[in-house]
Amino acid sequence: MREGWINAVILALLAAVPLAAWALDEPFVITLATKVAIFALAGVGLNFVLGFGGLVSFGHAAFFGLGGYAAGILASHAANYEPLMSWPFVLEGSQQMLVIWPVAIGVSALAALVIGALSLRTRGVYFIMVTLAFAQMLYYFAISWPSYGGEDGLSFYVRNGFLGVNTFDPLSFFTICCGLLLMALGLTDVLRRSRFGLALEAARQNPQRLLSVGIRPYGVQLVAFVISGALTGLAGALYADLNRFVSPNMLSWHTSGEIMIFVILGGVARLWGPVAGAGLYILLEHQLGGISDYWQVYLGLLLLVVVIFARGGVIGVLARKQDHD
């Protein structure tokens, strides 16, 4: 089967499930589908560096959490009518997604610039460890900073608004998340095919060769890391809005691991891999989770099977051969 057809099937499922749930009046299923869309978006961000760039970041929770806290902090300040700061100029909170998203993207992109600039000086296992260390630093910072709930996290009671849409309606919120996911998929697809994408993929395969044609991998990888962090940060802001709650958990290494699982399950370097991976993950969590509290044992087994026997993940198994020109 062609990868394009598989992607179309995934998209159809992602759209059909919440619509069916809406018709059957099962709002919980819509919420699950929303979770899939948000996790998939986080995975699309990671896949951009991990899949196309070959950079195994074990610290993407940092961006997911920062995006989440950006949403939570802005919303709670707005709800309490407290400006974020009043000197040297007044900065108000906001409950508008169209304000929150750019802030979440900006904050996580900036963090990715700093983290990437330092961790890209290392390779392989050290890169994994350095990215992990940065995310854990933010995690402990969030726990110990009392202003925004510390360990208990930060609740905000009203979901942020988006133009005139009733964001409390599960299907509307799903549509927003799904729309952003599609835009992110479109963006990464365009980037992958661009001159920049060509250099990024070359940096994964053979950095020495890239240098010898006059292109330094460092800059290319850093820009990719920033784009990746920004996308995952946007997912974090949506996740905060889904739960109307943010906590240090979003920043913990478990979250980094989960995002990585979406990418690996679905298929590393497959455009729609994270969507398939996140969908499968949520499906397993709810099917196996209903049977056993220890469902993650089975998830672990599945991951082993995928890593050993099916490197291309779900999409790789179904599509077999990757497209190339």
Next chain:
Amino acid sequence: MTEVLRIEGVTKRFGALVASDDVSLDLRAGEIHALIGPNGAGKSTLIKQIAGELRPDSGVVRFLGQDVSRLDVAARARAGLGRSFQVSSVAADFSALQNVMLAVQGASGGVYRFFRPALKDAALREPAFALLARAGLAGRERVLASELSHGERRRLEIAMALALRPKAFLLDEPMAGMGTEGATQLTDLLDELRHEAPILLVEHDMDAVFRLADRITVLSYGRVLASGTVDEVRSNAEVRDAYLGEDA
């Protein structure tokens, strides 16, 4: 003849091993200068220092009159040093076309272009097709680099080096592992290339060296043992002892 590349007194030590011992040589326009010597003589180490992968402990690398000792690999490549590696070094998951397009892109700048699809970009595509044809790879553009034969990969590397519109080629054993026929074809190609840019050629294939080289420098234990025209080097007794053997 104008001098394109000149290295002066380059020395590189790895612990007690002196890999390059006060090596000086130059490369002039239009020539092929072969660098020969037994395994471990320090040929690849020298090439790496010229390309910028290794920094010499002392000595200077001058390229087009400029001291490039402080430039990194990418900067030297952009300045016009086209390179092929001892062990084929290409992007294995890319097609031959993509590999050469990457090199064209490196030469023309504009890596940070995010939106236009590169594969449809005529400014990359057309030169890449032309370069592949020159390297004898017409019709093989869409084959993955990992699926090309050994000889084809070596020619792909030449096409990539050519894409930089280099002012000098550094070719590290381009014939290594090639069959007789492949080696003959590549020899013809290199013979043409010298008119485009001079070649510093590391090679073990003595037939090719004697056919192509204008000058030969022989390295042994990191030192220049002899340097001169083909006939001078062939008749040098020391060289015959150290490397060429009696039948050369």
